[in-house]
Amino acid sequence: MSWxxxxxxxxxxxxxxxxGPMLFPRRWQNYMQxxxxxxxxxxxxIGGVLVITGxxxxxxxI
Incomplete structure (x- = not known):
């Protein structure tokens, strides 16, 4: 893989x-809270599941 x-x-x-934050800033704030x-x-x-899924x-x- 190249740079x-x-x-x-x-x-x-x-x-x-x-x-997400560009189109839905208020929803994004609620999500972050x-x-x-x-x-x-x-x-x-949650992070582990996302990493494994990815x-x-x-x-x-590939």
Whole structure:
């Protein structure tokens, strides 16, 4: 994998992550407040599920 591919992937992630706050700022604020009130262990589980889902998806797409 080249640096250019890595930077393209990071750029796509930034675009996708920015869509929510750009289009729905109030909903995004509410979402962030709800997330910040979660227990750290629960956030860790959510993050783990997202990482595993992304890794498995990437494995099947490549």
């Amino acid at each position: 250019q591919t890595f930077l393209i992937a990071c750029s796509i992630v930034a675009i996708i992550e920015g869509i 709800q997330m910040s009130s979660q227990a750290p262990g629960q956030l860790q589980q 890794a498995v998806s990437l494995f099947f797409l």
